[in-house]
Amino acid sequence: MQRMSIKEFKEESNIEIIESIMKMNNGYVTSKELDNFGIHRMYLNSMWKKGHVEKVAPGIYIDINKIEDNYYRHDSLKTAYLIFSYLMDGLK
Numbered sequence: 001m002q003r004m005s006i007k008e009f010k011e012e013s014n015i016e017i018i019e020s021i022m023k024m025n026n027g028y029v030t031s032k033e034l035d036n037f038g039i040h041r042m043y044l045n046s047m048w049k050k051g052h053v054e055k056v057a058p059g060i061y062i063d064i065n066k067i068e069d070n071y072y073r074h075d076s077l078k079t080a081y082l083i084f085s086y087l088m089d090g091l092k
Contacts, residue, residue, distance in 0.1 A: 015047065017037060018043060022053075027063040028061065028062050028063075029060075031061075044061055
């Protein structure tokens with residue numbers, strides 16, 4: 001994720017800032033990110049009530065137009081490092 005500051009969003013409303021953050025984060029936004037921008041979490045709750053976002057875990061929301069990615073959500077939003085490994089049958 002890219003580091004952003006509130007200065008980048010001078011002319012935008014809080015909802016527009018949240019939408020920009022989601023766009024930059026593959027459709028996700030966390031309540032902690034909003035705290036870092038000084039945006040009250042009530043805006044996420046309002047967006048949830050209007051059906052614009054879905055709450056997928058405590059403090060983690062996704063744009064309703066995105067497909068949820070469990071690996072991205074649970075791991076990369078909670079820690080700065082992520083290693084995903086898998087085995088494929090038939091490969092030697």
